[in-house]
Amino acid sequence: MTGEERLRLLEEKAAELRRLAQEHDLDLSAELAVLEQKIAALKRSIYAELSPWARVQLARRPDRPSGLPFVQALCAGFYELRGDRIVGDDPALRGGFGKIGGARVALLFHQRGTTPEEQRQSRFGMASAHGYWKARRIMEVAARLRLPLLTLINTPGAYPGVQAEAHNIAGAIATCIWQMLRHPAPTVAVILGEGGSGGAVALAAADRVLMLENATYSVISPEGAASILWKDAKFAEKAAENLKLTAQDLWALGVVDEVIPEPPGGAHTDFLGTVEAVRQAVLHHLRELSTKPLDELLRLRYKRYRHVGSAGSGH
Amino acid sequence: MTGEERLRLLEEKAAELRRLAQEHDLDLSAELAVLEQKIAALKRSIYAELSPWARVQLARRPDRPSGLPFVQALCAGFYELRGDRIVGDDPALRGGFGKIGGARVALLFHQRGTTPEEQRQSRFGMASAHGYWKARRIMEVAARLRLPLLTLINTPGAYPGVQAEAHNIAGAIATCIWQMLRHPAPTVAVILGEGGSGGAVALAAADRVLMLENATYSVISPEGAASILWKDAKFAEKAAENLKLTAQDLWALGVVDEVIPEPPGGAHTDFLGTVEAVRQAVLHHLRELSTKPLDELLRLRYKRYRHVGSAGSGH
C-alpha cells in the first residue's frame, strides 16, 4: 500500500468516526484526535521530500488555489478590468484593482479554470497576445495611479496559436516585461502553481518574486525538455530534476525571495489557509518595498535582473 | 468666359508660342514675357480672394503636394516605420524618421494617393484604427529618442468602417492626442490639404500648427454639415462659409500660428516651391521651439489647448 493509499484509508476512518459521533451523540474526540495526529504525520512524511516531478504534478492540479476565486478571497473588493482596447478580452489573463490589508493594488493573474468548461474557455491559463496587450494596458493604468502591482502566476505558458502570432504575442510579452521593469511603484510576483516559460516571466519581472512551496517555475515544461533533449517525453521526470524548477532550488539560486509554505497535503487541501499565507507574505514585502524611494526601487530592480545568473549572484 | 477659362486660353497660347519658337528657332522671348506676366496677374486675381468653398476644392485636389512624395522631397533620407505591432500596417497613415535642415525629426503624415489605384489602396487618406495605433507606436519611439515630431495632415477624416470600430478607432485617436500632448520634444503640425475632423486632430495637438494658404481644417466636411444642419447637401458652399475652415479664418481665431503662402495658381502648380516654403516655415518654428526647456514647452502646450476657444484667446 502506498503512502497516499494509507492516507486515504485513514481519512475515511476519521470521517466515519465523525459521522458515528454525530449520529449517536457519542464523544469520540480522543479517538479522533489520535487519528488526526496520525494523518498529519503521514501527510508530512509524504509531502516533505517530494521529488521535483511530484511537485510538477501538484503545481498542475486543477484544484490548486489560483485565479479569480483566489483573488476574490485575497482582496477586499476586487474590481476587474477587461480588454486590451484594441483586439479583445482574454479570459486566460485577468486583472484589475483590489485592496489588500487596506492598501490599493493593481492585480494581474492567470485564470486556468477548474471545470472542463472553464478550462476550455480560459485555455488552461494559456494567455494569448491580447491577454498580454491587456496586461500592458492595466500596467499603464496602475502606473498612472501609482499603484503597487501584484501578479499571481499559474500558467503552462503563453498560448501557441495562429491568432496569437498574428497579434504579435512575442512583442506583447516583451512589452509586459519592459513595462514591469519601469513600473513606478512596488511590484510583487507570486508563483502559485505552474510558472511556465515566457507566459510566466511576462508577469514576473518584479521587485520580489515569491513561490508557493510546491509551485514550479521553468524555462520549458519537463515534457518539452525531455522530447527536445532526450528525444523521448518519457524522460520528463529526469528533465524535471535537471531543470531546477522547484521553489527550493530557485530560492537557493537566488531567483526567488521567499518560499511560502503550504499545508502538508499541498495548497489544494486548504484554500483559505493558502490565501492567508500568500496575503501575509505579500503584505510583508509590499511594506518593506514601500519604504524605498522610487528611484532606489528602480535602481534595485534593475540591478537584480541585470546580474541574474552572473558570477557571484545568489543567496 | 470665367477667369479660369481665360487663364486656360492664355496658357494654351503661351505653350503654342514656345512650341513655335523651338520648332522654327525663333526668338519670341519678349512676346512670351508679356504673355506670362498677363497669366501671373490673372492667376493672382483669381486666387487672391478665393471663397471658402473654392479653397475646399483646391485643398482636395489629388495632385496637391502631400504624402510620401512630399516627405521624400522635404527630408534628406526619410526612413519609414511600418506597423502598429498588434494588428497591421495602414497605408493611409505613414510615418518614420527623416532629417530636415540637418536635424533628426520623427514624421507622421496622411497618404491620399494620386492615381485611382493608390487612392483606393490608401482609402483616400482615411486612416483606420491600426493607422492611429501605429501613429501612437511611432510617437513612442520618437519620445524615447527625444526627436521633434512633425505631422503633415491631409485627410478627409478617419475611416468609418466596421474593422476600424472593432479595433477601437475612437480610443486610438484619443490616445494619439494624449501622446502628442506628452511628447518630450517640440511638435509641429502642418495642414497641407484637407484637415478633416477627428482624423486630422489626432495629429494636430502640436506646439505650432501651420496651414498652407488654401488648406482647410474643419470639424466636419461642408457636405456633412449641410446635410445635418440644412438637411440638404446642396448647402455645402454655405456651410463652408459658416464653418470658418480656411487658413485665414483660423489664423484670425488664433487656432493657427502661421499661414504658409502658396504660388498664385495653388500649391499643385509648384510642388518643389511648396515643399521649400513648408521646409522654411517648419525649420523656423522648430528652431524657436528648440530654445525652450522641456518643462516650459509642455507648460505652453498645455496652456494653448487648455484655453482654446475660451474668452480672450486668439490673436
Place this chain on the structure above:
Amino acid sequence: MPIRRDKRDRYVEIEVGAPAEPLWVRCESCGELIFRRKLQENQYVCPRCGAYFFLSAPERVASLVDEGSFEELPPPRIEEDPLGFSDQVPYKERLSRARVETNLNEAVLAGRAKVQGIPVILAVMDFRFIGGSMGVGVGEILALAMERAAEERKPFVLVVASGGARVQEGVLSLLQMVKVVAARETLAQAGVPYIAILTYPSTGGVLASIGGIADVTIAEEGALIGFAGPRVIEQTTGERLPPGFQTAKFALEHGIVDAVVPRAKLKEELVRALSVLAGEG
C-alpha cells in the same frame, strides 16, 4: 425620448422630442403605452420589453449620487457662438431653445457629489441639449471639472451621452477634444482615477477624446459606442454592419470597455469601482 433599434440590434433611431410631460409615453420598441410615473420609477427602462429611454442629466445625477449630495460647479464664462454660425436657425437661437427645453445651461452638468459616501467630481452629459455635442462650453466645463478633481484628489466620473462635436462651433469644437485630453493628463499627473460611463450614444469626437481614455470604462447596457455612426459607415464603405454592431456587448467583446451593466445596477457598479480606487491608502 425612446431609443429604437432594429431586430438585429443594429439600426438606431434617435428621437429627441419636445419636453412635453404627458402622463403616458409609448415605447417605440414594443408599442406599449406606459404610465410616465411608472417609467420614471423604472429608471426609464421599459417595464415590458427592457428598452432604454434617454435619461436627462439631472435624472442621471439623481440615479447615481447620494440624495442631496450634488453641488454644481460654478459655470465658466465663455464666448458664445464664436463663429457667428447660422444654418436654418441661427446657432444662438438653437442654444436658447435648448436651454429652455432642458433647463440646462449646456450639454453637460458637473459638480461635486458623493456616491455611497465617497466624494467624487461627477460630470453628466445630456443628449437632449443639441445632441450632447461638445463645443467650447462643454469642453470648458469638463476641463474645469477634471482640474477640480485633480486638485481635490477626488475620482472623476463622467457619464457620456453625446453625438460628438458641436458642428456650429467649427474647429473650435474640434479642438475641445484636445482641451479635454489635456485636462485628463492633469488627472494622470495627480494620480487621480477617472471612470467613464458610456451610455446611449457615446460617439464621435467625445468618444475619440475624453470618452476613450478613462482608467475604468463602464458601458450601460443600452449604450451605442462607436466613432462613426452606423449610417455613415454604410454609406461611405458599403459594408454590411454585423448584428449587435457598436452595442455595449460589441465593445466588451472587442476589448473596448471593462464592463456592461444594466441601468438599474449602474450605481452599484460605480460603488464597487470607487470603493477599491478611491482614497490614497
Place this chain on the structure above:
Amino acid sequence: MPIRRDKRDRYVEIEVGAPAEPLWVRCESCGELIFRRKLQENQYVCPRCGAYFFLSAPERVASLVDEGSFEELPPPRIEEDPLGFSDQVPYKERLSRARVETNLNEAVLAGRAKVQGIPVILAVMDFRFIGGSMGVGVGEILALAMERAAEERKPFVLVVASGGARVQEGVLSLLQMVKVVAARETLAQAGVPYIAILTYPSTGGVLASIGGIADVTIAEEGALIGFAGPRVIEQTTGERLPPGFQTAKFALEHGIVDAVVPRAKLKEELVRALSVLAGEG
C-alpha cells in the same frame, strides 16, 4: 546549412550540419549542387532558386560592417553550466563541442563596428551555436553591448538568429529575457536608437524579449518570425497554419516589422536607417 521550406512557404526544417567545408554544397530547396565559393560570393543565397542558407556570425558581421572595422568587446566572465545540467550529453560537453564547431565562445558575437562610416555597437547571433539559444552568457554579452552603446551614444544593432532560451540553464536562461529588456531600457534612457534585424530563425524567448521591442525592426527576406514554433502550434491547438505563416512577409502584413529586405540589400537598408537616426544633430 540550408534552410528548407515546403511549397506553401510553411513548414521549416532546420539542419545545423557539422562544420565540414566541402567544395560543393547541395541546395535542399532545388537540389542544385553549388560550388561553395560561388555560394559564399552570393552571400549564401542559392544562385538558382534564391533559398537562404545560414550565415555564421562572423560571416554576417563581414556582410554588414566596413571592412576591418569590427572590434569584439571583451567577453564577460560568467559561471558556466550553473545548474550542472545533463541530458544525453552533459551541457558542458555540448558547450565545448559548439565552441569547437563554430570557433565562437558563445551564440552571440558583439563589438564596435562602423557601417558606412557610422559607428555602431553590433551584436550578431549564431544559430549554429546550440541553436543560437540565450543563456546567461548570451544575456550577459547582449547586456554589456547595450550598456556600451548607451555610454558611447552609438546606435545598437542586433542581428537575431535564435531558437529561444537555452534550456540547459533552466530559469536562469528564462530570466535573461528580463536582463536584456532591462539593458534595453538603458538605451531608451540614453535616447540611443536600437535597430533589430530578424533573420532565420527569430523565435521564442529572444523574440519575446530583446527581439520584440526595437525602435526599428528589419526582417531579412528568409526570416522565420514567431513566438511558438509551427509544430508546437499544430500539436497544441490542432490549427492549420495558413500559407506563409511566420514568414517575414507575414510579419510585415501584421504590423510586426518595419521592412522586409533581401540579404543582398540588408547593409544598404541598415545604412538608410542609420544615416537618419545616428548622431545627435
